[in-house]
Amino acid sequence: MGLTKTYKDGTKPTVAIIGAGFSGMCAAIRLQTQLNLETYQVFELEPDLGGTWWSNTYPGAACDVASINYQFSFEPNYEWSQRYANQAEIWAYMRRVAKKYNLYEKIRFRTEVTRIEWNNSRQKWIVDYMDLSTGERSVMEADIVFSGAGPLRIPFIPKQFDDFEGPKWHTAQWNHSIDLTNKRVAIVGSGASAIQVVPSIVDKVKTLEYYQRTPSYIIPRRNGPYSSLWKFLFRYIPFFHFIYFKLNYYGSELTINIFSNKLIHRLPRLFTTFLSWGFRMWQVRDKNLREKLTPKYEMGCRRIVVASNYFPAVCKKNVNVHTEAIQTVKGNTLTLKDGSVQEVDALVLATGFKAQEMIPPKYLFGKNGVDLEKRWGKNPSTYYGITSPETPNMFFLLGPNTGLGHNSVLFMIETQVDYAIKAMSYMMANNLSAIEVTPKACQEFMTELDKRMQAKVWSSTCQSWYQNSEGRVTALWWGSCGQYWWRLRKFHPHNFVASKRI
Numbered sequence: 061m062g063l064t065k066t067y068k069d070g071t072k073p074t075v076a077i078i079g080a081g082f083s084g085m086c087a088a089i090r091l092q093t094q095l096n097l098e099t100y101q102v103f104e105l106e107p108d109l110g111g112t113w114w115s116n117t118y119p120g121a122a123c124d125v126a127s128i129n130y131q132f133s134f135e136p137n138y139e140w141s142q143r144y145a146n147q148a149e150i151w152a153y154m155r156r157v158a159k160k161y162n163l164y165e166k167i168r169f170r171t172e173v174t175r176i177e178w179n180n181s182r183q184k185w186i187v188d189y190m191d192l193s194t195g196e197r198s199v200m201e202a203d204i205v206f207s208g209a210g211p212l213r214i215p216f217i218p219k220q221f222d223d224f225e226g227p228k229w230h231t232a233q234w235n236h237s238i239d240l241t242n243k244r245v246a247i248v249g250s251g252a253s254a255i256q257v258v259p260s261i262v263d264k265v266k267t268l269e270y271y272q273r274t275p276s277y278i279i280p281r282r283n284g285p286y287s288s289l290w291k292f293l294f295r296y297i298p299f300f301h302f303i304y305f306k307l308n309y310y311g312s313e314l315t316i317n318i319f320s321n322k323l324i325h326r327l328p329r330l331f332t333t334f335l336s337w338g339f340r341m342w343q344v345r346d347k348n349l350r351e352k353l354t355p356k357y358e359m360g361c362r363r364i365v366v367a368s369n370y371f372p373a374v375c376k377k378n379v380n381v382h383t384e385a386i387q388t389v390k391g392n393t394l395t396l397k398d399g400s401v402q403e404v405d406a407l408v409l410a411t412g413f414k415a416q417e418m419i420p421p422k423y424l425f426g427k428n429g430v431d432l433e434k435r436w437g438k439n440p441s442t443y444y445g446i447t448s449p450e451t452p453n454m455f456f457l458l459g460p461n462t463g464l465g466h467n468s469v470l471f472m473i474e475t476q477v478d479y480a481i482k483a484m485s486y487m488m489a490n491n492l493s494a495i496e497v498t499p500k501a502c503q504e505f506m507t508e509l510d511k512r513m514q515a516k517v518w519s520s521t522c523q524s525w526y527q528n529s530e531g532r533v534t535a536l537w538w539g540s541c542g543q544y545w546w547r548l549r550k551f552h553p554h555n556f557v558a559s560k561r562i
């Protein structure tokens with residue numbers, strides 16, 4: 061069925077898009093191409109687009125799903141230089157796509173959305189924003205809001221490092237003005253970011269003091285360049301690129317069962333655990349070091365990291381792996397619980413993101429002035445992570461419970477945007493000023509989600525950014541991408557209450 065692209069009187073809704081990462085870009089492009097809608101404005105607080113790929117410029121930054129699967133389905137890139145592209149290449153791809161769709165003209169850079177409030181009598185969102193260069197504040201009235209503010213954006217910087225007096229920075233805010241050559245460097249954290257940084261700087265630095273609290277499960281990364289022949293086949297042989305993309309996509313989809321607790325699915329998890337164990341045995345010959353690098357929790361409950369250069373890097377002579385807790389940090393010195401002391405020239409915090417703080421305080425006010433940050437608390441309550449009661453006409457992109465541990469999140473973003481586009485089309489076809497998901501539909505979704513999550517390894521006792529402080533999984537979707545798409549392939553008017561336009 062075709063989409064309705066205007067109201068009967070020929071008008072179109074006004075749309076505010078928050079963020080110009082993959083989410084915001086996808087929303088803007090699909091509004092243009094699916095609804096011929098130009099009445100939108102994108103707000104981006106940074107000076108350029110890219111989001112994750114603008115801010116994470118640390119050495120070694122790259123994607124961990126094959127790039128052919130980490131691109132918009134409607135904008136295939138035949139020129140990826142290698143199987144897992146690095147940050148610079150992904151960012152260049154995003155800028156190329158943005159230029160193609162003239163997105164730069166539609167984005168207000170260095171502009172922060174500071175507050176959003178639903179005005180029920182006007183049936184509009186009042187979007188307050190501030191130009192960060194001038195401090196000037198303005199307001200936009202929008203019929204629809206897409207929020208693509210990013211789930212992994214705000215660096216988590218533990219207070220205990222405040223007293224470090226030398227240069228220090230978080231991986232998402234890499235300080236490129238400091239040359240680490242021959243420096244004594246400390247890295248705190250052992251998640252995916254640290255695992256990419258360590259091999260990328262190990263040969264440069266004098267010593268690397270590596271503070272690992274919880275080891276990650278590592279599996280091999282089969283990277284390699286795409287030759288000119290591959291690129292030729294991608295570009296000129298009909299369906300070659302598409303089939304190759306589908307093979308990669310379904311290959312990742314198949315791994316979803318690694319995370320299931322069902323007896324029948326124990327085999328894939330066992331296999332992956334064995335692969336990770338064998339890989340560690342093969343790459344780390346020192347028994348003591350291997351013991352330190354061996355996870356003691358169930359495979360999959362935290363992010364599994366794909367890296368082939370990490371173990372060889374931590375085995376190098378200039379690396380000291382510390383597993384004792386850091387007790388004090390003073391001057392340029394870190395003191396551990398066992399009394400050992402390390403003096404360093406620079407400190408890198410690979411300490412992750414405030415993934416659980418999904419809405420800033422005093423920022424989003426829905427119907428009847430409800431403060432959504434307070435309403436959600438630690439337990440965001442949404443309908444498929446896209447929308448929630450009391451926030452009519454608002455679509456979250458990569459919102460709660462829509463992250464993945466097994467495939468590219470770009471699939472989720474595209475599915476969410478397509479759902480929102482169908483919802484907007486429904487509004488225009490039925491002359492509606494607002495649609496709002498019912499509390500019942502939302503509750504049913506959340507009840508099913510919690511039940512399904514109990515059967516997943518992410519709900520086990522190990523802690524990760526997937527869970528809130530009570531251990532409830534709030535960041536991930538429970539199933540495969542296909543299951544998510546299947547449920548959202550059509551808009552569900554019966555689960556929404558609608559208001560007619562006057």
Ligand SMILES: Cc1cc2nc3c(=O)[nH]c(=O)nc-3n(C[C@H](O)[C@H](O)[C@H](O)COP(=O)(O)OP(=O)(O)OC[C@H]3O[C@@H](n4cnc5c(N)ncnc54)[C@H](O)[C@@H]3O)c2cc1C
Nearest residue numbers: 079081082083104105111112123124172173209210468469
């Ligand atoms: C280092 C790293 C590597 C990753 N690798 C992968 C991977 O390989 N595969 C994968 O599937 N996922 C990966 N991810 C997850 C990644 O975050 C997503 O894939 C994707 O890039 C998220 O896009 P987004 O647009 O939703 O959010 P972001 O990229 O975070 O963009 C959000 C944007 O919104 C802007 N913004 C936020 N608040 C406001 C405001 N109030 N006003 C104005 N602008 C605002 C921000 O400045 C930012 O530009 C990775 C994440 C990190 C941190």
Ligand SMILES: NC(=O)c1ccc[n+]([C@@H]2O[C@H](COP(=O)([O-])OP(=O)(O)OC[C@H]3O[C@@H](n4cnc5c(N)ncnc54)[C@H](OP(=O)(O)O)[C@@H]3O)[C@@H](O)[C@H]2O)c1
Nearest residue numbers: 122123124218249250251252253254273274363410411412
């Ligand atoms: N494409 C990629 O390969 C890639 C690269 C980077 C990031 N990402 C995405 O971004 C997510 C976040 O990755 P991330 O590595 O930035 O963060 P993360 O996985 O949350 O890891 C943060 C690390 O910092 C440690 N830490 C936090 N506070 C500490 C403290 N006070 N003292 C000592 N250690 C401390 C944590 O230890 P504990 O675990 O013990 O708390 C953990 O090892 C990933 O899961 C992934 O989704 C992907």
